[in-house]
Amino acid sequence: MATTKGVILVGGPSKGTRMRPLTLDCAKPLLPIAGKPMVWHPLASLAKMPGLTEVLIIGFYEDSVMAGFVKDAKREFPNIAISYLREYRPLGTAGGLYHFRDSILRPPCPQNIFICNIDICCSFPFQEMMDLHSKHRGVGTIMGVNVKRETATQYGCIVSDPSSLVVHYVEKPESWISNMVNGGVYLFDKSLFDEIKVAMDDKAARAAEDPLVQSDEMLRLEQDVIVPLAAARKMHVYETKDFWRQIKSAASAVSASSLYLSRFQKTHPELLAKPSATVLAPSYIDPSATIDPTAKIGPNVAIGPGVRVAAGVRVKDAIIFEGTSLEQHSCVLNSIVGQNCQIGPWARLDGVPEPEDNKGKISVTVLATEVTLAPETLVRSCIVLPNKTLSKSYASRVVL
Known part of the structure; x- marks a missing residue:
C-alpha cells in the first residue's frame, strides 16, 4: 500500500479576524466546534485513512499555542505521527508547503x-478522493462542492469535463463561470513540489522584470499552483454530495457545530450525550459539566468543560465555552457563550440562524470571555466584547 501523509494548514494570528471576538483569547484552530478543537475534525478523519503514517500541521502560531493540542492528539491517535511546523513568517498556502517539503517527504516518503x-x-x-485519484493518476484531485449560482463567485470556481478532468479554474471570478467550487480539501501526488518549484521560478522571473512583483516564498496554492495545473490538464475534481461549509465567522461556527454533531451520530456516537426527555439529540456535553435535571438541552448544543447549567435553563443551537454558568431559567438560543461568562437568572441570549448571504448583519449572538448578563436582560443578535457587564438589554449591535 502506498504511503500517504496529511497536511493541515492552520494559518496564524494575523488571520481569523472575522472570528473575533472568539479568537481574542483562543487561536482559531483550537476553537471548540461540536466539543472538539476545529483542527481535530480533519485530523480525526485523516487518522482513519489506511496507509496514512503522519499528519503535519503547518501554520505561524507560536509553538506553545499548538503544543497542548499536539500532545493530546498524539495520545488519542497513537498510530500516526503528529507534529506542528511553524513558519518563520506567513508564506502562503503553497509557500508553507514548499518551505517544509523536506519534512513532508522524509522517510517513509509519501506517494500521496x-x-x-x-x-x-x-x-x-478522503477515501473517495483516493479512489478517484488512483484511477486518473494526475498530479492532484480537488474536492468540489456545488453551490448556488449567486454565491459561486465568492469561491474558486471549477469547470470540469464528464471524466472529472479540470479544464478551467478561476479564483473568485468577476462573473459566474460554474456552480462547482473549491472545497478546500486536496489530494496531491508527491510531484506537487515540482509544480510549486515551477511556480516559484516563474514568480522569480516575473520579479526580475517587474519591480512590483516580490521574489519571495509567498505562494498561494489556489492562484499560483492550481490555476496552471488546471490549464495543463493535470487536476481532477471529486464532487462531494455531503455537507460542506466554510467557518469564516463566529456565526458560522454554530452552523458548523450542528453539522458535525449530526455527523457524530454515525462516526463518533460515543462523543454525544445520551438522548432523554431533557437532552435532545444531537448534543455534546463535557463530562465535567454540571447540568440540572430540569434543564432542557439541545438539539445542536455543545457544552464545554466545567459549565454549570442551573434549574429550568433552556439551551438550543448553541456553543457554551468552558467555565460558564447559566443561572436558573436563563435561555440561550442561536448563540455562542465564551469562557467564564455569567448568565443571570431569567436572562435570554437569542439570535437567528446565519443566512447564506449575511451582508454584514449580525445574526448569531456571540459573547466573548468573562461577560456577565444581569437578571432578566435580553441580548439579541449582538456581539459582545470581553469583560463586559450588561445591566440592560441590547439588540443588533456590537457592544464595546
Whole structure:
C-alpha cells in the first residue's frame, strides 16, 4: 500500500479576524466546534485513512499555542505521527508547503499527500478522493462542492469535463463561470513540489522584470499552483454530495457545530450525550459539566468543560465555552457563550440562524470571555466584547 501523509494548514494570528471576538483569547484552530478543537475534525478523519503514517500541521502560531493540542492528539491517535511546523513568517498556502517539503517527504516518503484548510467543515471524503485519484493518476484531485449560482463567485470556481478532468479554474471570478467550487480539501501526488518549484521560478522571473512583483516564498496554492495545473490538464475534481461549509465567522461556527454533531451520530456516537426527555439529540456535553435535571438541552448544543447549567435553563443551537454558568431559567438560543461568562437568572441570549448571504448583519449572538448578563436582560443578535457587564438589554449591535 502506498504511503500517504496529511497536511493541515492552520494559518496564524494575523488571520481569523472575522472570528473575533472568539479568537481574542483562543487561536482559531483550537476553537471548540461540536466539543472538539476545529483542527481535530480533519485530523480525526485523516487518522482513519489506511496507509496514512503522519499528519503535519503547518501554520505561524507560536509553538506553545499548538503544543497542548499536539500532545493530546498524539495520545488519542497513537498510530500516526503528529507534529506542528511553524513558519518563520506567513508564506502562503503553497509557500508553507514548499518551505517544509523536506519534512513532508522524509522517510517513509509519501506517494500521496492530503492537504486541508482549517476553515472547512465537511465530511472529509478522503477515501473517495483516493479512489478517484488512483484511477486518473494526475498530479492532484480537488474536492468540489456545488453551490448556488449567486454565491459561486465568492469561491474558486471549477469547470470540469464528464471524466472529472479540470479544464478551467478561476479564483473568485468577476462573473459566474460554474456552480462547482473549491472545497478546500486536496489530494496531491508527491510531484506537487515540482509544480510549486515551477511556480516559484516563474514568480522569480516575473520579479526580475517587474519591480512590483516580490521574489519571495509567498505562494498561494489556489492562484499560483492550481490555476496552471488546471490549464495543463493535470487536476481532477471529486464532487462531494455531503455537507460542506466554510467557518469564516463566529456565526458560522454554530452552523458548523450542528453539522458535525449530526455527523457524530454515525462516526463518533460515543462523543454525544445520551438522548432523554431533557437532552435532545444531537448534543455534546463535557463530562465535567454540571447540568440540572430540569434543564432542557439541545438539539445542536455543545457544552464545554466545567459549565454549570442551573434549574429550568433552556439551551438550543448553541456553543457554551468552558467555565460558564447559566443561572436558573436563563435561555440561550442561536448563540455562542465564551469562557467564564455569567448568565443571570431569567436572562435570554437569542439570535437567528446565519443566512447564506449575511451582508454584514449580525445574526448569531456571540459573547466573548468573562461577560456577565444581569437578571432578566435580553441580548439579541449582538456581539459582545470581553469583560463586559450588561445591566440592560441590547439588540443588533456590537457592544464595546
